[in-house]
Every structure is written in structure tokens, then in C-alpha cells.
Amino acid sequence: MSRELSASQNYVWNNLSLLGQGATSKVYKGRNKNNGDEVAVKVFTASGRMRSWDVQNREFTVMRKLHHPNIVSLLAIEEEQVTGNKVIVMELSTCGSLWSLLDDPVNSFGLGEEEFLLVVTHVAAGMRHLRESDIVHRDIKPGNILRYKGEDGRSIYKLTDFGAAKELDHEEEQFYSLYGTEEYLHPDIYGKAVMRARDIGGFSATVDLWSLGVTFYHAATGQLPFRPYGGRRNRETMYEITRKKESGIISGVQRAENGKIEWSRDLPSTCLLSVGLKKQFTPVLALLLESDEKKKWNFDGFFRAVEAIVSKNVINVFSPVTWSNMKIYIDKNQKLTRLQELIAEQCEIAATNQLLIFERELFEVQVDPLTPIRDYPTSISENNPILVFMKSYPDHKYFPRISYPEFPRFGGQVNISNDYQLAKTCCAIMHFQLHSIQRYHINAKLIRLSVHSYIQELHHEITHLVDYSKHQKEHCDTCRLWTRHFNMLVKQNLQVLKMCDQQSEMNSRERVETEMTDYKNQLESSEKQVHVFEILIWLEISSLYVLCNLPGVNSPTNSLCNEAPSISLSEN
DSSP states (O other), rough: OOEEEEOOOOEEEEEEEEEEESSSSEEEEEEETTTTTEEEEEOOOOOHSSSSHHHHHHHHHHHHHOOTEEEEEEEEEEOOTTOOOOOEEEOOOOBBBBHHHSSSSGGTTOHEEEEHHHHHHHHHHHHHHHHHTTTEOOSEEEEEEEEEEETSOOOEEEOOSSSSSOOOOTTTTTOHHHOOOOOGSSSHHHHHSOOOSSSSSOBBBTTTHHHHHHHHHHHHHSOOEETTTGGGGOHHHHHHHHHHHHHTTEEEOOOSTTOOOOEEOOOOTTOOOOHHHHHHHHHHHHHOOOOOTTTOOOOOHHHHHHHHHHTSEEEEEETTTEEEEEEEEEEETHHHHHHHHHHHHHHHHGGGGGGETTEEEEEEHOOOOOOGGGGGGTTTSSOOOSSEEEEHHHHHOOOOOOOOOOOOOOOOSOHHHHHHHHHHHHHHHHHHHHHHHHHHHHHHHHHHHHHHHHHHHHHHHHHHHHHHHHHHHHHHHHHHHHHHHHHHHHHHHHHHHHHHHHHHHHHHHHHHHHHHHHHHHHHHHHHHHHHHHHHHHHHHHHHHHHHOTTSSOOSSHHEEEEEEHOOOOGGO
């Protein structure tokens, strides 16, 4: 077999078809002898073969143990026919790695939102499988995350290169061997491996969290989070940045020799992610890049945070007033009130001052305020968002502010290496400006949509008011008619009441006279009875004196006769 070709029992590969290389191995493009399928063949270099057999066999053992959609599949472990050296045969990636994707000037300022979320979701899923298998990777970086194309055309990201991987019984178990790539190393490993610090002990599986944080920051911005002036050569400053940064800091950059460190708690303005996703993911980065041992995160917290983000609904909203094209990440069970609060956070329009229109109609007419977000119309999209207007407008006007990176200046002398990097930077800036122009073009379309929608809603509202005015006029006419009828009835009733009062007054007078006559008759009858009673008493007393005729006592007849009541003939 020629020098260009090498083979094992079932596979053959071309030594000129190099896909990538590391410190201990090279990866070539090969084929299956039996069916012609393309594969990736990992061949160990001389330095890789000089490692102890236990270290070499550890990678084989780890790869045999792992089976997951987001981890590169092991196809076979065979021996090269000529040398007898072990080779690892894996599934081939024709799309390169995450690093090659970020190296493209199109992505020099970071990935787009959809692609970035795929990276985070797939890498987190692969890491979960590693933790469930009690394995620490120890060399996570964009170069060890391969990219594949799914049947739907979307990217699939898979972890690879388990040469530094190690089995640990639990998350807090310590290890002391040093592996990894400088820019992605945890500060403690960097201090011991690079700075030769002696006061650092063992390490746990959580060192992978730091590497994940650096990788995700790189994917989001196109840059490393911690950059001393001079890059890798300035190791002391690099160590100082990562060790002394405060909690919550996600980047530190030194732009001049011996210059100050520019710290930041936010992603840069050139990052292509939406404000909504930045608000969700920046706290995750801050926890991943925590160097304080007492505040360090764990994998369970990381997995829960990623699940919380990817499980949210994304509602597209556009504000023509503030020129804000928003993506609102919101829990599926939340209601309209919470949506308006999140809108207010991004475009500074208070919830009470928001007027929401969707498909040329008030949103509150289409969706009940108590409807959960998961049941919102599926037609809401980036090209057909919910439009946010203001009920009352302030005096000042909003206008978008976008900062553009400056183009670098070429030196007076030709330097192929430097000029290549400068030209690449210029391409990256032009792609960034192209992206900004595309966003302006989309926003301009949405502005026109907003104007038409607002006019349509105004027309609908005016039509409704005209109809309402007609209805009110008819109602007023009816009320006037009823008022006239009521007035007539009132007059008639007043006349009836007046007549009734008069009749009542007459009846009352007659009733009083009758009662007075009856009372007078009763009084006269009572007087007669009293008079008769007095006569009877007088007669009885007179009889007693006449009958008794007591001696020495004058006869009372004369005195009694004087006091006797008079009786008229009419009273007999």
C-alpha cells in the first residue's frame, strides 16, 4: 500500500486527507472497506503512543461506554496493518467543528440566536450523559465540538476527543492530572499547569463548567471572555484576570500593555443575540465562570438553567416607536400581564401605556388576558410579530443607536501574516454591517406593517364609534319619546291625584262631623245617666231620714228638698 494510504482490518484512510490534529493524535478521512461509508480515523502520533498503556486504554474504555446523540459515535477500535498501532474509527463530520464555524468571518461576532441555542442545548445534553456515566471530559472547547447536519437541515453538535476524559465516582471526587487547552482551563488548573502554583490541590468534575462557560461565551461573541494584551504569551495577566475577577463578571480585556482590565457583566453590543436571550443567558455565563470555590455552581443547576431557557415560549414583538425588534422569552403558563412586563423591560414602554396590535386588530380582542402563553396564535413570528404602540407619546423621540466596529488600518509594510489577519477582520466587520443592514431592512418592513395595522385599527375603531354614535342617537330619540309620554302620564296622574285629594278632603270633613255628633250624643247620654243616678241617691237618703225620725234631730226634709236635683218634664 502506498505511503498516502493506510488501512486496518475494515477501514482505509488517506494520510493526506487530514481533518484535524491535536497534541497526541491526528484525524484523517477514511472509508469502510465493506460498504464505502465515509468515516473519521484517529491515529495516534509518536508522543501519543509514548503515554502509558493505562492512559491510552482509558480513552478506549470511555468511548465504549458512551452512547448518545450528542456524543460522537465510536464505530471500531482496530490496529493499523503495517505498524500494529491502535486507531479509533468514528462517525465522520463533514461540517467541521464549532471552532471552524466561529473562525468563518460570517460568525466572527458570534452565532445567530437559533444556532447558538442549538449549541447550548446539544452540548448540555452531551454533558448530562457524561455526568450520568461518571465521566469528566477535561478538554471542552469549540474544537472538540463537532457539527453535523440533520435530516431537517439543522445543525447537530456532538462532543468528541475523549483523550483527556476520566471516570470519577461522583462529582466532587478529586483528580490531580493536568489536561486541557490554556484559554479554556479552569483558573486552578491554569495556575497549577501553566503558572506552576504549589498551593493548589486536586480538582473535581466541576472544572468542566468553567470550560463550558468560556466555550459558550466564545460561541455568543466570537471572542474569548478573558483576553490579556499579547494573548497566550501574557500568562501572568491571564492568571490574574481569571483569579481576581469579581462574581458576576463574564469578561475581562486588557487592550494595552500593562493597561487596565476592562471588566464587564454583560455581553458586548456587537453580540448578535437578542436582548431577550441575553437577559436569560448572561446569569448562566456568570455562574459558569465563577472562580470562587465557595460560590461555584454544580451540574444539576446548569442543566436546570438550560432546560428552563429552552422550554420557554418565544414571542416576537416589534415596537415602531422605539425601533425595538424583540424576542420575549416567557414561561408557557404565564399570562398577558407578565408578557407586558417583559416587553416593558426591553423597550421602556410601561405596561399601562402599551397598545398591542396583532394582524391589524387589538390583541386583547383576539386573546383573552387570562389565556396562557402556550395557547397564543401560532402565526406570531419574526415577520408577523405583535406590534407595540404607546397610548400616550412623550415629547422626546426614539431612534436606534447601533455601534459599528472600526476597520483596522494596514501598516506601511507588507506582512502576509498580519495582513491576512487584518483582511479577515475587515471581512468580519463587513459581515457585521451586512447583518445590521438586513436587520434594518426587516425593521423597515415592520414599520410599514405597523403603519398599515395602526390605520386599520383606527378605521375599525372609527367605524365602531360611528355605529355607536348612530345607536346612541337612536337611543336618545327613543328616550325623548319616552320622556314626552312620561310627562303626559305624570300630568294625568297629577290631575287624578288632585281630584282624589279633594274627594278625600270632603270625606274627611264629613267623617269628622259625624264623629263629633256621635261624641256629643254619647256625652249627653252620659250626663243623663249621672243626673238620674243623683236623683236616685237623693230619694234613698230622704227615705232613710223619714223612716228613722230620730229624736233631737231636725228633719232633713227641707234641706234635702233644697238640694234635690231639678227634674224637668222632658226628663221623665
